[in-house]
Amino acid sequence: MTSGTSRRLHLNAFLxxxxxxxxxxxxxxxxxxxxxxxxxxxNLARIAERGKLDSLFLADSPVQMGSPGRRxxxxxxxxxxxxxxxxxxxxxxxxxxxxxxxxxxxxxxxRFASLDHISGGRAGWNIVTTAGVEAALNFGLDDLPAHRDxxxxxxxxxxxxxxxxxxxxxxxxxxxxxxxxxxxxxRVQVIDHVGKYFKVRGPLNVPRSPQAxxxxxxxxxxxxxRNFAARWAEAVFTAQQTLEEGKAFYADLKDRVARGGRxxxxxxxxxxxxxxxxxxxxxxxxxxAELNRLIIPEYAKRQLAERFRLSPDELDLDSELPExxxxxxxxxxxxxxxxxxxxxxxxxxxxxxxxxxxLGGGRGHRTFAGTPVQVADAIQYWFDNGAADGFNIMPAVxxxxxxxxxxxxxxxxxxxxxxxxxYETTTLRQHYGLARPANQFATGDRGLAAAL
Amino acid sequence: MTSGTSRRLHLNAFLxxxxxxxxxxxxxxxxxxxxxxxxxxxNLARIAERGKLDSLFLADSPVQMGSPGRRxxxxxxxxxxxxxxxxxxxxxxxxxxxxxxxxxxxxxxxRFASLDHISGGRAGWNIVTTAGVEAALNFGLDDLPAHRDxxxxxxxxxxxxxxxxxxxxxxxxxxxxxxxxxxxxxRVQVIDHVGKYFKVRGPLNVPRSPQAxxxxxxxxxxxxxRNFAARWAEAVFTAQQTLEEGKAFYADLKDRVARGGRxxxxxxxxxxxxxxxxxxxxxxxxxxAELNRLIIPEYAKRQLAERFRLSPDELDLDSELPExxxxxxxxxxxxxxxxxxxxxxxxxxxxxxxxxxxLGGGRGHRTFAGTPVQVADAIQYWFDNGAADGFNIMPAVxxxxxxxxxxxxxxxxxxxxxxxxxYETTTLRQHYGLARPANQFATGDRGLAAAL
Numbered sequence: 001m002t003s004g005t006s007r008r009l010h011l012n013a014f015l016x017x018x019x020x021x022x023x024x025x026x027x028x029x030x031x032x033x034x035x036x037x038x039x040x041x042x043n044l045a046r047i048a049e050r051g052k053l054d055s056l057f058l059a060d061s062p063v064q065m066g067s068p069g070r071r072x073x074x075x076x077x078x079x080x081x082x083x084x085x086x087x088x089x090x091x092x093x094x095x096x097x098x099x100x101x102x103x104x105x106x107x108x109x110x111r112f113a114s115l116d117h118i119s120g121g122r123a124g125w126n127i128v129t130t131a132g133v134e135a136a137l138n139f140g141l142d143d144l145p146a147h148r149d150x151x152x153x154x155x156x157x158x159x160x161x162x163x164x165x166x167x168x169x170x171x172x173x174x175x176x177x178x179x180x181x182x183x184x185x186x187r188v189q190v191i192d193h194v195g196k197y198f199k200v201r202g203p204l205n206v207p208r209s210p211q212a213x214x215x216x217x218x219x220x221x222x223x224x225x226r227n228f229a230a231r232w233a234e235a236v237f238t239a240q241q242t243l244e245e246g247k248a249f250y251a252d253l254k255d256r257v258a259r260g261g262r263x264x265x266x267x268x269x270x271x272x273x274x275x276x277x278x279x280x281x282x283x284x285x286x287x288x289a290e291l292n293r294l295i296i297p298e299y300a301k302r303q304l305a306e307r308f309r310l311s312p313d314e315l316d317l318d319s320e321l322p323e324x325x326x327x328x329x330x331x332x333x334x335x336x337x338x339x340x341x342x343x344x345x346x347x348x349x350x351x352x353x354x355x356x357x358x359l360g361g362g363r364g365h366r367t368f369a370g371t372p373v374q375v376a377d378a379i380q381y382w383f384d385n386g387a388a389d390g391f392n393i394m395p396a397v398x399x400x401x402x403x404x405x406x407x408x409x410x411x412x413x414x415x416x417x418x419x420x421x422x423y424e425t426t427t428l429r430q431h432y433g434l435a436r437p438a439n440q441f442a443t444g445d446r447g448l449a450a451a452l
Numbered sequence: 453m454t455s456g457t458s459r460r461l462h463l464n465a466f467l468x469x470x471x472x473x474x475x476x477x478x479x480x481x482x483x484x485x486x487x488x489x490x491x492x493x494x495n496l497a498r499i500a501e502r503g504k505l506d507s508l509f510l511a512d513s514p515v516q517m518g519s520p521g522r523r524x525x526x527x528x529x530x531x532x533x534x535x536x537x538x539x540x541x542x543x544x545x546x547x548x549x550x551x552x553x554x555x556x557x558x559x560x561x562x563r564f565a566s567l568d569h570i571s572g573g574r575a576g577w578n579i580v581t582t583a584g585v586e587a588a589l590n591f592g593l594d595d596l597p598a599h600r601d602x603x604x605x606x607x608x609x610x611x612x613x614x615x616x617x618x619x620x621x622x623x624x625x626x627x628x629x630x631x632x633x634x635x636x637x638x639r640v641q642v643i644d645h646v647g648k649y650f651k652v653r654g655p656l657n658v659p660r661s662p663q664a665x666x667x668x669x670x671x672x673x674x675x676x677x678r679n680f681a682a683r684w685a686e687a688v689f690t691a692q693q694t695l696e697e698g699k700a701f702y703a704d705l706k707d708r709v710a711r712g713g714r715x716x717x718x719x720x721x722x723x724x725x726x727x728x729x730x731x732x733x734x735x736x737x738x739x740x741a742e743l744n745r746l747i748i749p750e751y752a753k754r755q756l757a758e759r760f761r762l763s764p765d766e767l768d769l770d771s772e773l774p775e776x777x778x779x780x781x782x783x784x785x786x787x788x789x790x791x792x793x794x795x796x797x798x799x800x801x802x803x804x805x806x807x808x809x810x811l812g813g814g815r816g817h818r819t820f821a822g823t824p825v826q827v828a829d830a831i832q833y834w835f836d837n838g839a840a841d842g843f844n845i846m847p848a849v850x851x852x853x854x855x856x857x858x859x860x861x862x863x864x865x866x867x868x869x870x871x872x873x874x875y876e877t878t879t880l881r882q883h884y885g886l887a888r889p890a891n892q893f894a895t896g897d898r899g900l901a902a903a904l
Contacts, residue, residue, distance in 0.1 A: 025627075025634060032627035032634065036659055038570045062558055064657040068624070069637040074657040077559075077566040083532045084570050087539030103559065106514055106590040107529075114529040118490045118536050137653035138558040172520070175477075175484035180748045182477060182484065185521040201589035205516040205526040207488055296632045 009383055009418045010235075010268055010390030010432060011410075012095065013048035014057045015041060017072045019397040020274055021361045023294030025072050027397060034398070035072040038084050044399055045085040048092055051406030052420050054431045055093030055124060055215075056085060057237075057392060062102050063135035070299045079111045086119040093428030095124030095217055100157040101150050102130060102139045105198055109161040112214040113206040121210030121427030126217040126237070127228075129154050131333020144333065151224040153197045158216075158232050160198050163191040165213050166439045167203030189441045212437045215428045221249065221336035222328070230256035234434055235268045237392050239337060239364045241344050246271055246387030268389040268432055271382065272365035275375045276396050277404040284369040291396060292357040300356040307338060317353040321345050337364045361396050372408035379409075380418060461835055461870045462687075462720050462842030462884060463862075464547065465500035466509045467493060469524045471849040472726055473813045475746030477524050479849060486850070487524040490536050496851055497537040500544055503858030504872050506883045507545030507576060507667075508537060509689075509844060514554050515587035522751045531563045538571040545880030547576030547669055552609040553602050554582060554591045557650055561613040564666040565658040573662030573879035578669040578689070579680075581606050583785020596785065603676040605649045610668075610684050612650050615643040617665050618891045619655030641893050664889045667880045673701065673788035674780075682708035686886055687720045689844050691789060691816045693796050698723055698839030720841040720884055723834065724817035727827045728848050729856040736821040743848060744809040752808040759790060769805040773797050789816045813848050824860035831861075832870060 017035035018024045025032055034040040048056055058078040065073055075081075078096035086094055094115065098108055116123035129150035136144045145153070169187035176182075191202035218225065218233035229236050236253060240246035254264040276291075278284035297317055305312045309326050321342065331338045341364055345355045361367040368378050382388040395401025413419040425431055469487035470476045477484055486492040500508055510530040517525060527533075530548035538546055546567065550560055568575035581602035588596045597605070621639035628634075643654035670677065670685035681688050688705060692698035706716040728743075730736035749769055757764040761778050773794065783790045793816055797807045813819040820830050834840040847853025865871040877883055 023632075026629045026632060028629070030629075032625065032629070036569050062562070062657070064640070064655045068620075068635040068640045068655070069633055071634050073635065074620075074659055076569055076658065077563050079532060080535045080563060080566045080570060083535040084539060087536055102556065104554065104591055107555065110514070111529050111532060114532045117488050117528055118532060134653070137651075139556055140651045168520075168526075173484065177478045177480070177482075177484070180475075180478060180746070180751075181521055182523050183520040183525065188516070188520045199589075199592045201586070203516045203520075205514070206528065207526055294632070299632075 008420065009379070009413060010054045010270060011051075011419065012055045012057045012093075012270065012390075012392045013044065013051075013053050013402060014059070014272065014392045014394045015044050015398065016059065016394070017075070017398070019401060020363070020365075020394040021291045021396040022071050022300070023291055023296075023360065024397045026294045029400070030397070032072065035075055038076070038081070040399075041081060041085060042088045044402055045089050045092065047399060047402050047406055049089045051410045052423055053092060053393070053406070054390070055095050055428055056082065057095045057126065058082060058097060059126075060097035060099075061128075061130055061132065061135055062099060063132065063138055065134075070296060079115055082123075083115055083118055086115070086122065091423040091426075092122065093124055093215065093431055094119055094122045095126050095215065095428075097126040097128055099128050099130040099135070100154040101145060102135060105157050105160040105164065106200055106204070109164040110204060110206055113165060113204060113209045116209035116211050116214055117206065121429070123209070123211065124215035124217050124235075124428050126219055127154060127158070127232070128219060147222070147224060147333070147335065151228055154228060155231070156195045156197045159195070160191070160193050160200050162213060162437075162440065163193055164200070164202055164204040165208065166441050167191055168206075168208040169439060169441070170208050173207060208439070211427050211429050212439070215432065215434070225336065226253055226256055229253060229267070230260045230262070233267055234429075235270055235432065238269065238271050239340055239362075239366070240271045240387065241340060241366050243382060243385060243387055245340075246382055247385065250387050266434055270390045270392050271388050272362060272392040272394050273379070274362035274365055274367040274394045274396050275401065275405055275409065276361070276367065276369035277372055277375055277401065277408060279371065281370055281374065284371065288361070288367065288369040288396075292360055295356060295360045297353060297356060300360065301352060304352065304356065304359075307334070307341070315352050318351050320349060320351060321355070340364050362394050365394055367396070372404070372412055375405070375409045376412040376416070379413065380416065383418065460872060461831065461865060462506045462722060463503075463871065464507045464509045464545075464722065464842070464844045465496065465503075465505050465854060466511070466724065466844045466846045467496050467850065468511065468846070469527070469850070471853060472815070472817075472846040473743045473848040474523050474752070475743055475812060476849045478746045481852070482849070484524065487527055490528070490533070492851075493533060493537060494540045496854055497541050497544065499851060499854050499858055501541045503862045504875055505544060505845070505858075506842070507547050507880055508534065509547045509578065510534065510549060511578075512549035512551075513580075513582055513584065513587055514551060515584065515590055517586075522748060531567055534575075535567055535570055538567070538574065543574075543875040543878075545574045545576055545667065545883055546571055547578050547667065547880075549578040549580055551580050551582040551587070552606040553597060554587060557609050557612040558616065558652055558656070561616040562656060562658055565617060565656060565661045568661035568663050568666055569658065573881070575661070575663065576667035576669055576687075576880050578671055579606060579610070579684070580671060599674070599676060599785070599787065603680055606680060607683070608647045608649045611647070612643070612645050612652050614665060614889075614892065615645055616652070616654055616656040617660065618893050619643055620658075620660040621891060621893070622660050625659060660891070663879050663881050664891070667884065667886070677788065678705055678708055681705060681719070682712045682714070685719055686881075687722055687884065690721065690723050691792055691814075691818070692723045692839065693792060693818050695834060695837060695839055697792075698834055699837065702839050718886055722842045722844050723840050724814060724844040724846050725831070726814035726817055726819040726846045726848050727853065727857055727861065728813070728819065728821035729824055729827055729853065729860060731823065733822055733826065736823065740813070740819065740821040740848075744812055747808060747812045749805060749808060752812065753804060756804065756808065756811070759786070759793070767804050770803050772801060772803060773807070792816050814846050817846055819848070824856070824864055827857070827861050828864040828868070831865065832868065835870065
């Protein structure tokens with residue numbers, strides 16, 4: 001970690017329908033169809049770009065999550081939605097979550113290359129392996145593949161994808177109209193990848209894009225997840241409740257990156273934060289409490305029980321968590337989030353009802369209610385103390401929470417010299433201060449002309 | 453086929469980089485990066501919408517086609533590119549080609565549902581099974597699956613997709629904020645599909661879209677292709693060189709539709725046409741000849757040899773095709789196109805060089821060079837004589853060829869009462885005069901609430 005006046009925060013807007021709080025949709029002003037309304041997202045994108053944020057971020061899973069009854073569920077496919085948002089923005093990055101377990105590398109690498117071309121170099125890929133058996137059932141499987149297998153497949157998926165993105169040299173297109181030569185076939189590579197999970201000949205059918213690769217983002221914090229991040233990630237999203245936990249994760253991951261031979265400064269660590277912002281501290285806490293009152297406890301209890309692999313009857317709303325919880329090893333998905341939630345409940349001796357309130361805003365991400373200055377202070381405190389290179393901003397209510405953050409918190413961070421006042425760069429990778437990847441293939445020695 | 457004053461043409465703009473003629477990129481005015489330039493496509497989309505055309509159409513295959521040297525190759529992924537074009541248009545339909553052989557139904561059905569939501573009901577899916585072994589090699593296979601297997605998989609793919617699109621009832625979202633009920637879980641269905649190729653639990657994670665299903669389009673004209681079209685297609689793109697061939701195909705397909713129990717009027721048959729338009733007939737033929745002079749014969753000969761499964765040495769540019777060609781049964785992809793090309797060459801006793809010129813404009817689609825009135829006459833002649841319900845317009849050169857068609861030919865068709873003068877409907881399916889599909893699931897009896 002570097003420090004000093006030149007070090008700048010990175011801030012992403014994590015967009016989720018009417019907000020990250022699970023009861024946000026019940027507020028009078030919330031649009032219950034926002035999750036499928038592109039105009040709602042266009043408005044959010046414009047607000048985030050007004051705030052000069054680094055990127056828009058969209059979560060995803062190829063499954064209908066939980067029961068569709070209790071809150072807005074389902075979502076538009078993120079690479080398409082971000083393509084729509086590229087059309088109404090000029091600078092902000094566009095990070096889509098996509099699964100390595102339920103896609104083919106050729107198709108997905110191509111979609112990200114296409115998004116990068118269409119957006120002029122603003123694409124990012126949040127690489128996930130997709131926890132949960134329900135998704136597996138949509139793809140011909142009877143059960144969730146083991147955690148380790150999913151990460152092994154993910155690593156090979158990245159190997160194939162980067163080969164495909166490098167299969168066109170930057171100077172492959174020569175466009176010599178006189179001779180009738182559009183591209184130099186020696187600069188377009190078959191990749192001939194043969195591995196445990198994939199066999200892909202290539203080349204990609206999209207020339208190398210402005211960023212070469214989308215920004216590579218990763219969000220798993222388990223042992224496998226951290227090792228994957230150390231090898232591949234350029235930004236890591238993480239859920240951390242306390243400064244101490246945040247510092248420990250930050251130090252551990254930067255250390256793994258360095259031990260893997262990469263510069264730790266080229267991996268940005270970005271915890272999630274759910275800011276609940278009001279002009280006074282009291283109003284902020286009232287807003288937080290109002291949202292928590294709108295949670296339906298029986299529904300939230302069932303979700304919590306599913307996470308713990310218990311029956312809902314084994315949880316009592318007004319008691320602490322039972323002793324007989326599984327260990328992280330026994331959980332096949334969202335391992336680190338499981339451990340975080342158990343630690344939070346035990347540390348603060350929360351009843352199930354209280355725990356549900358604490359999780360309602362950000363599903364384990366840190367909720368912080370306060371004035372704009374207090375939110376800015378909270379962000380700076382972690383940034384200055386080795387727990388974060390920036391934050392994934394997860395407004396409890398949208399669009400109002402994003403508007404408050406952009407209009408009230410961002411100016412404070414700008415005044416403190418912690419955040420840009422204008423976009424000074426063009427691509428998402430540049431916003432993050434990262435280099436464009438070099439092409440792994442030498443030009444001319446494995447070209448298509450030789451292979452055909 | 454119905455006739456009379458109320459019958460209207462359907463016209464799609466088939467967009468392909470700088471034009472359908474393989475040498476179009478060599479013209480001085482052609483942008484050699486147009487195939488990866490979203491602004492080029494935005495311009496085309498605006499021109500097509502100015503002409504009140506039914507839709508934009510994009511071909512696709514998940515493979516780098518042929519050698520990348522001789523003409524612009526590679527293309528942006530169509531569902532993303534059309535999402536970008538949705539942002540600059542309000543009415544025109546958006547038809548993306550996508551393969552049933554190299555996608556998973558859950559992912560693809562979701563992308564089309566998302567495009568339909570984002571575009572307000574303008575999505576269409578050109579369903580292809582993807583000919584060519586090269587694509588198979590990008591997806592872990594050693595060879596192209598057999599033609600019949602690809603169509604069998606396609607049929608099951610459609611079955612799964614339509615179930616997923618119907619998995620949310622139209623009235624599933626109740627948004628009762630007071631009770632905290634967002635959706636009626638009884639109106640969201642697991643589909644529990646188990647078949648030869650797919651096992652998919654569902655439901656889709658996107659609520660039912662404005663059109664329910666994208667417009668279903670099909671382009672294969674082989675025996676398997678025609679049967680598939682008769683069962684599923686609402687629009688059929690086809691390549692036909694002569695009125696007699698066009699009439700025979702039209703009658704055969706409408707008959708298959710009727711025998712399958714569907715109303716033949718609900719399936720629109722749209723041959724491709726490559727119009728080369730100029731103010732005088734002589735100028736039009738000169739433009740056509742100029743383009744053909746820019747073809748590099750040795751390269752085109754190699755492509756033709758690949759199609760015929762011959763070595764390039766077996767073709768002589770100044771002789772007719774050899775006698776020893778394979779039969780359609782021996783061809784595993786693009787069967788009907790193969791037969792069309794052989795028939796064209798034999799009927800007109802073309803040398804290989806002449807055949808290459810005839811194919812240069814539209815790869816087997818009919819090229820027609822003439823004045824705006826002559827092009828309008830050619831279109832009307834097929835429309836009035838039982839060979840077409842409309843056309844897929846494939847300009848040899850873009851954007852100029854689309855501008856000529858929209859500004860010079862469309863007004864003639866409008867004056868004749870054959871084509872709309874304003875968009876009168878909202879969705880693509882409505883532009884085609886087709887109904888929104890009914891939901892195949894009865895409400896309430898297979899809901900998620902019962903399954904969970």
